Amino acid sequence: MRWPDHAIWWHVYPLGFVGAEREVTSAPREARLGRVTGWLDHLLGLGCNGLALGPVFASETHGYDTVDHYRVDPRLGGEDDLQRLIDEASQKGVRILFDGVFNHVGRSFPPFADVAARGDASPYRTWFHPDLRTFEGHDRLVTLNHAEPEVADYVTDVMAHWLERGIDGWRLDAAYAVPPEFWRTVTDRLRARFPEAWLVGEVIHGDYARLVERTGFDSVTQYELWKAIWSSLNDRNFYELAHALDRHDGMLDTFVPQTFLGNHDVTRLASRLGDGRFLAHALVILLTVGGVPSIYAGDEFAFQGVKEEREGGDDAIRPEFAERPDETAGHGEPYHRLHQELIGLRRRHPWLVRAHSTTETLTNTAFSYTVGYGEERLAVVLNLDDEPAQVNLPAAHWTTIAGQAVFADDGATVPPTGWAIARP
Structure with missing residues (x-):
């Protein structure tokens, strides 16, 4: 078994976790990443052994509008602070997954700023679509031109840069919006240098197995199963879950999906479920079926939060965390302890990562x-x-x-x- 078969991730959205300002300002840089480091023992105490970090690179606002993939967001600290987190995690046996936003960039991304200022005279004029189109209606996000070889060179270099500094893999944001041929170019180059790196694409729907085959990803996000779990519990309709598990087993014949009950983009499970008694059932399902599971930070404490489609609508699902785990509401309570029990059970049965259900x-x-x-x-x-x-x-x-x-x-x-x- 490769190391990803033993991975159970604890997923953190860093900017929210440390209470960073909504936008970058001229204020002095703050070394806030140490607050994440202070939770590594909590991660291990749950039974997890991987830290999946949301965006850590310089951006304009929420981290998904990157302006420099080689520089740490000043609201989090500097490269020394990030390297310290990587090194301390490694010393504790914790793997690190970075969040790579390579479908689009923020408008302050220097190559785009150069095109905006110089037009066809810019050496980056082919890096973006001719109409400078935005991504999914967000006017601050500019889509990269993935048919341009220099863009593939750039993305490959960024990913290799951080793999060389000790991270173990990448979550590839909005992977569904990028041509599979682009990803195959990048993943083939990375495999030659970093054969142990784990690459997971964010995919919402579609033919997951076919996409894994075409892109060279190791895994994709299993949104089908996520939806079936909470929906079947809310509707008291296990037929939906049984159907999803049949499809899930088909995926396991080709690859191991990344499974979850929550993440930085969706309403918290404790707010999604109409009956709080079924939180345990959801967790049982997640931790007994095949897949590489992740726990979204705070879900182990039954945090609540509803995602809203408005500016700032993600704030409730991306809250600031206390300095110490034991200062957090829900710490040590039954649902927290259930996470420890069931993750421990999965640790004792590592074969579950590829298990099929009947x-x-x-x-x-x-x-x-x-x-x-x-x-x-x-x-x-x-x-x-x-x-x-x-x-x-x-x-x-x-x-x-x-x-x-x-x-x-x-x-x-x-x-x-x-x-x-x-x-x-």
């Missing part, structure tokens, strides 16, 4: 499935009803290892709104 019982409110890889197997039982549920399982002597249920040789009785995991 549905055993399926109704609107009751779901039992087994997950297996080779000779290994676990059973998962879930009940959304306010009455006990009877579910089927393959004949075996099942032993409960998490949750509560009464297991028989060929099934289980699951308590009202209960769940359990068992091994044969």
Whole structure:
């Protein structure tokens, strides 16, 4: 197994985490990244071993309007501060994933500023689309011209620059908007120098397996499963989840998806779910099915936050964090402890990263499935009803290892709104 098969990520949006100003100002640089470093032991205490960082490069506002991919955002600190975080994480055995925004840039990006000032006289005139089109209606974001070889050279150099400084991989923002042929050019070059780097593309929908094949990515973000988890729990309709898991298994035949319940772009799970009792069920699903899972910082404390489609509409899902984990609301409470329990369970069963699932019982409110890889197997039982549920399982002597249920040789009785995991 390669190292990504053992990775469980803790995902941080740095600018929000450290309480940075909304926009870059002329104020002196502040070395705030040390606040993230102070949470590394919390990450490890959860059972995670990877730190997935949102944008850390110089930008105009929210980090996704990059103006210099080689310079640290002054609201976070300088390169020495970032290197210190990378080094301290490495000393603790924590992998680092950077967020690369290579589909678009901010308008202050020097090559674009040069084109805006000099027009056709600029050496960068072919780096951007002729109409200087913006990305998805955001007038401060300018789309790069991915047919230009110099742009591929630039992106490759940026990614290699930071891999040389000790990071372990890249999340590639808005990868769905970039031609696969561009990514293949970049990934092939990187593989030759950094064969162990893990590359995951942000993809919302489409043929995930085909895109992985064409781009050279290791993985893509599994939004289909994310949606099916919360939607099936809200609607009390496990048929949606069962269908998504069938498709998920098909992906696992080709690659290992990056799975999640929350990230910096979506409403927090605790606000999304209509019934807070089902937070546990969602986490059980995430941590028992195949994939490389990530925990969005704060979700382990059941943080709430609703994403709104307006300026500043992401603030609620990207809050400032306390200086210390034990000063945070929800620290040490049942949902936090459940994260530790279930991540620990996954650590003891590392084969789950490639496990396929088999549905055993399926109704609107009751779901039992087994997950297996080779000779290994676990059973998962879930009940959304306010009455006990009877579910089927393959004949075996099942032993409960998490949750509560009464297991028989060929099934289980699951308590009202209960769940359990068992091994044969």
